[in-house]
Amino acid sequence: MKNTDTIIQIRAFLSGFQVGQLCLIFLVACLYGSTAFGKQTTQPSSISDNRVTTTFRDADGFVWLGTSRELAQLIPRDGNPKHLGHFNELRDDVVNSGARPRTSASQLLFGVNDSILTLDSELLRVNTRRPDIVLSAHSRYEQLATVYSSDKNKAETIELGHEDDFIDFRFAALNDASSDKYHYRYRLEGYDDDWIKPGQVQSATYRSLPAGDYTFTVKASSNDGVWNEQGASFRLHVEPPPWQTLWAYSFYAIFFGGALVSYKHNQNKKLERIAKYNAKLESEVTARTRELLERNDELNALNAKLREASFTDPLTGLKNRRYLYESVSSMVASAERRTESTGRKSAEFNTAAIAPSMFFMMIDLDGFKLINDTYGHDAGDRALIQVREVLESTCRKADTIIRWGGDEFMVVGDNTSTRAVERLAERLRCKIAERQYRLGNGHVGRLSGSIGFAMYPFSPLKRTGLLNWEQVVVVADRASYAAKKSGRNAWVGVYGTRKSIWGEFTANKIELVTLAEQGMINVRSSSDVAMGVAQQTKQG
Numbered sequence: 267m268k269n270t271d272t273i274i275q276i277r278a279f280l281s282g283f284q285v286g287q288l289c290l291i292f293l294v295a296c297l298y299g300s301t302a303f304g305k306q307t308t309q310p311s312s313i314s315d316n317r318v319t320t321t322f323r324d325a326d327g328f329v330w331l332g333t334s335r336e337l338a339q340l341i342p343r344d345g346n347p348k349h350l351g352h353f354n355e356l357r358d359d360v361v362n363s364g365a366r367p368r369t370s371a372s373q374l375l376f377g378v379n380d381s382i383l384t385l386d387s388e389l390l391r392v393n394t395r396r397p398d399i400v401l402s403a404h405s406r407y408e409q410l411a412t413v414y415s416s417d418k419n420k421a422e423t424i425e426l427g428h429e430d431d432f433i434d435f436r437f438a439a440l441n442d443a444s445s446d447k448y449h450y451r452y453r454l455e456g457y458d459d460d461w462i463k464p465g466q467v468q469s470a471t472y473r474s475l476p477a478g479d480y481t482f483t484v485k486a487s488s489n490d491g492v493w494n495e496q497g498a499s500f501r502l503h504v505e506p507p508p509w510q511t512l513w514a515y516s517f518y519a520i521f522f523g524g525a526l527v528s529y530k531h532n533q534n535k536k537l538e539r540i541a542k543y544n545a546k547l548e549s550e551v552t553a554r555t556r557e558l559l560e561r562n563d564e565l566n567a568l569n570a571k572l573r574e575a576s577f578t579d580p581l582t583g584l585k586n587r588r589y590l591y592e593s594v595s596s597m598v599a600s601a602e603r604r605t606e607s608t609g610r611k612s613a614e615f616n617t618a619a620i621a622p623s624m625f626f627m628m629i630d631l632d633g634f635k636l637i638n639d640t641y642g643h644d645a646g647d648r649a650l651i652q653v654r655e656v657l658e659s660t661c662r663k664a665d666t667i668i669r670w671g672g673d674e675f676m677v678v679g680d681n682t683s684t685r686a687v688e689r690l691a692e693r694l695r696c697k698i699a700e701r702q703y704r705l706g707n708g709h710v711g712r713l714s715g716s717i718g719f720a721m722y723p724f725s726p727l728k729r730t731g732l733l734n735w736e737q738v739v740v741v742a743d744r745a746s747y748a749a750k751k752s753g754r755n756a757w758v759g760v761y762g763t764r765k766s767i768w769g770e771f772t773a774n775k776i777e778l779v780t781l782a783e784q785g786m787i788n789v790r791s792s793s794d795v796a797m798g799v800a801q802q803t804k805q806g
Contacts, residue, residue: 447489477506714755718745724762
C-alpha cells in the first residue's frame with residue numbers, strides 16, 4: 267500500500283519525461299520499489315521526501331533520485347539511499363520537477379532552484395567519519411548532566427529519587443552534514459526490550475520508572491550510514507520509596523514477627539478466659555432457660571391476644587373480614603361433608619329446596635350515611651355499636667357475625683331447614699327497623715337493613731363445585747343491592763338451580779332478574795312472603 271502511494275505521487279511528473287526516461291523510472295520502481303520508493307520518512311534508510319521529481323541511472327549502475335528536498339544516490343546492493351548535502355559540497359537540496367539530467371563521462375547535470383548543479387560522481391566525497399554524539403539528561407525543571415560519546419571516562423550515573431517520575435534524554439550528532447541526514451537509535455537497558463528508532467525526533471522521555479538500575483545508550487549514523495557504535499551513555503539509578511527499602515522490609519519482618527508472638531500470647535490468655543467464662547455461662551444458661559420458658563408462655567398468650575385483635579373490628583368488637591378469610595376454609599369443608607352425608611336426593615327441576623348447607627348473608631344499613639352527614643361520625647359510630655347489639659341478640663349462638671366494612675355486616679351460619687335462613691333474615695329486618703338508635707346529645711336516629719343472602723353449595727343437589735364460596739358472597743351482595751333498589755328495608759334470597767353456571771352469571775353481569783327469567787336461579791324476597799301471608803289470611 268505504501269509503494270502504491272509513492273508511485274501515484276510520481277505519476278504527476280511523468281508527463282515531462284521521454285520514453286527512455288519513463289522506462290528507467292519503471293525499472294527503478296521494479297528493482298528498488300520495496301527499498302527506495304516504499305520507505306517512509308520515519309525510517310533511517312529512507313529519503314527525506316517521497317515526492318521524486320527526477321531519476322537517472324549512471325554508468326556505474328547507481329540510481330540517482332532528485333526530490334524537492336534533497337539529492338540521493340540509491341546503492342544497488344542494499345537499496346539504501348545515500349543522502350547528499352552540504353558535506354558533499356551541495357549548496358542547494360532542491361532538485362526541480364522535470365529537470366532532465368545530462369551526463370558526459372562521470373559528470374551529471376541537475377536543475378536546482380536558481381542554477382544547474384554539475385556533479386562528478388567519481389570525485390564525490392564519502393562521509394566516513396563516525397559522528398560524535400552529545401547526550402544530555404533533563405528533569406522537569408533543570409538539566410541534570412551532559413556527556414559526549416568521545417569521553418573516555420566511565421558513564422556518569424544519574425540518581426533519581428522515588429518522587430522523580432520524569433526524565434528526558436536529548437541527543438544530537440555533531441558533524442558537517444545536515445541534521446536531518448542523521449539517524450539515531452536508543453535503548454534504556456533494563457526497561458526497553460529492543461533498540462528504538464526515533465526518526466528525526468532527538469529526544470526520549472520516560473515516566474514513572476520502577477526502582478532499579480538502568481543504562482541509557484544512544485547511537486547515531488552519518489548521512490553515508492557510518493554508525494557510531496560506541497554511542498553516548500548515562501547510568502541511571504532510581505531510588506525505591508522509603509517503604510520499599512531494605513530497612514523498611516527489615517522493620518516489616520520485625521514488626522510482623524513481634525505481632526505474631528504477641529498474637530499467640532494473647533490467644534492463649536483468651537482461651538483461658540473463654541474456659542472460665544463458659545463454666546460461668548453454663549450456670550447462667552440453666553437459670554435463663556427456666557426464665558425463658560416462663561416468658562415463652564407469656565409470649566404465646568400475648569400472641570394469641572394479638573391474633574384475636576387482628577381478627578376483631580376495633581369499633582364494634584365483631585369479627586372482621588380477615589377472620590372470614592382465615593376461617594372460611596374449615597366452614598366450607600364442614601358444609602361439604604354434611605352435604606355428602608345426606609346423599610343424593612331427588613328434586614324437581616327449578617325447585618328451591620336445598621340440601622343441608624351454609625348461608626352467606628349481607629346486611630347493608632339504610633340511612634347510615636344520613637346519620638353521619640347530619641350528626642357526625644361519632645354519632646355514626648354509636649349507631650354501629652347498637653346495630654351490633656341487635657345482630658348479637660337476634661342471631662343464633664353458632665352464627666358468625668362479621669363487620670364487612672363501613673355500614674355493611676355479614677352473617678355466616680348453617681342452614682338446616684328449607685326456610686330457616688328466610689326466617690332469620692325477616693327477624694333481622696324487623697329488629698333493625700324497630701330499634702331507636704341513641705346518637706348522643708339527645709339525638710335519636712332510625713336505620714333499616716337491605717339484606718341479601720345465598721346458599722353454599724349453590725345447587726339444590728350436592729354439586730359443590732358449581733360456585734365457590736367467594737362467588738356465593740358476590741351473589742349475596744348483589745341480592746342485598748336488589749333489596750335496596752326495591753325500596754330498602756327488605757331481604758332478597760337467591761337459590762341455585764341445576765342450570766346455574768358461573769360463566770352465565772358473569773356474562774349477564776349477575777343481573778338477578780335476567781338470570782331468574784332464564785331459569786338459572788330462583789329468587790325469593792320479603793315482599794313475596796308478605797304477599798303469601800296476606801293471601802292466606804284473606805282466605806282464612
